[in-house]
Amino acid sequence: MKIMNTLGRLINLGRRKTLQHDETLAWMRFVNPGMLDPGNVWLFDRCLRDIPNGAVVEIGTFCGLSLNHIIHLMRKHQCSNPLFSVDAWEFEDVSLTDDRFPGTDISAQKYRQQVIDTFRNNVELFSSERRPHHIQLGSDAFFEAWAGKAEKTDFFGRQVKLGGPIAFAYIDGDHSYEQSQRDFENIDRYLVPGGYIVFDDSADWTEWGSHKAAQEASARRNYRLVARAPNYCIQKRF
Numbered sequence: 183m184k185i186m187n188t189l190g191r192l193i194n195l196g197r198r199k200t201l202q203h204d205e206t207l208a209w210m211r212f213v214n215p216g217m218l219d220p221g222n223v224w225l226f227d228r229c230l231r232d233i234p235n236g237a238v239v240e241i242g243t244f245c246g247l248s249l250n251h252i253i254h255l256m257r258k259h260q261c262s263n264p265l266f267s268v269d270a271w272e273f274e275d276v277s278l279t280d281d282r283f284p285g286t287d288i289s290a291q292k293y294r295q296q297v298i299d300t301f302r303n304n305v306e307l308f309s310s311e312r313r314p315h316h317i318q319l320g321s322d323a324f325f326e327a328w329a330g331k332a333e334k335t336d337f338f339g340r341q342v343k344l345g346g347p348i349a350f351a352y353i354d355g356d357h358s359y360e361q362s363q364r365d366f367e368n369i370d371r372y373l374v375p376g377g378y379i380v381f382d383d384s385a386d387w388t389e390w391g392s393h394k395a396a397q398e399a400s401a402r403r404n405y406r407l408v409a410r411a412p413n414y415c416i417q418k419r420f
Contacts, residue, residue, distance in 0.1 A: 190387025194412035197385075199224040206254055206308075214304045216247025221411035222352075222380060223251055228408065229350050229378040229415065230259045236349030236374045240314075241321045241365055242382070243269035245300040248354060253309040263349055265314040268324045271297055274356060302337075315342045321355050325368035348372040354382035359391025366399050373418050378408065385412035 198221040201207075207223070230252070238256070243249050249267050256265070271294050283293045305313060316337035317324055324344075327334060331345035351369045353362055362381065369379060384396035396414035400407045408415040 194385045194387065197221070197410050197412040199409070199411040201227055204254075207251060210250055210254070210304075210308055211247070214245060214247045214250055214308070215300065216245045218248050218251065219382070219413060222248065222382060222413055223255075225380045225409060225411050225413065225415040226252055226352070227255050227258075229380065230255050230261055232376075233259075233261055233263060233378070234349045234374050234376040235263070236347035236372075236377060237264045237266055238350045239348055239369070240267045240352045240354065241269075241324075242353070242355035243267045243301060243316065244271075245297055246304045248352065248382075249314060250304060250308045252352065253312050253314070257312065264346075265312070266344075267314045267316045268319060268321055268355070269316070270318055270320045270323075272320065313338055315340065317344070321361070321365050321368070328368075328372070346372070347374045347377075349374055349377045351377075351379045352382065353379065353392065353395075357383050357390045357392040359394045362392040362395035363398070366395055370399075370418075375418050375420050377418050379416050379418075381414045381416075384414040385410065 200220045201224050238252065240249050240252060253265065256263070273294070281289060283290050317334055318337055319327065328344045331343060333341060333343050336342050348369055351373065353365045355361060355365060366379065373379065379399070381392050381396035383390040384393045386393065396416070399405060400414055400416045404418060404420050405416045406419055408417050
């Protein structure tokens with residue numbers, strides 16, 4: 183098993199693709215915290231080059247690192263698609279009613295507020311002219327509102343009506359199989375033919391449930407596997 187895991191990591195390393203150096207993204211990564219595989223950035227660029235009409239949706243935003251990358255690449259490829267990000271900033275295995283964040287003297291609420299403030303500051307810094315409609319909900323509640331074409335006030339105080347077709351989605355919320363699979367099913371209802379989905383933490387030989395969800399989605403008749411870089415990117419065929 184250990185040999186297979188080592189082999190898997192080497193294969194994933196070989197699959198990783200990266201963009202040519204981008205000065206803006208390099209400076210962004212110095213000050214915008216978060217977790218983002220370089221291969222995901224390559225996948226974003228690949229998808230946004232020929233994105234069809236429909237909304238761009240990111241599930242799981244944290245401090246805005248991947249979101250700012252997506253917005254930068256949308257500018258690069260002159261994408262005018264509506265842009266939504268989704269995060270309630272409720273962290274796995276952490277109760278916001280606890281007095282202290284695990285292993286620290288920091289309250290969970292203060293930690294959460296730091297994340298929210300960091301998100302605001304970094305989006306305002308790097309994407310002020312293309313701010314997303316950030317909806318402060320969990321993904322299940324977001325898609326319930328999307329299905330109902332609900333009117334919402336976004337994180338930045340603007341009114342927006344949810345609903346309609348989706349052209350690109352980045353699944354980066356709860357990485358369990360159950361939630362990743364549910365996020366996929368919700369996106370699939372609205373994803374247009376030619377639309378793309380990127381699953382974070384879905385590379386082969388990983389233990390994340392999002393890998394199983396991505397693998398199952400890529401095997402569907404109406405989807406094709408675009409790339410594993412090493413995370414999965416799929417495109418809806420019909």
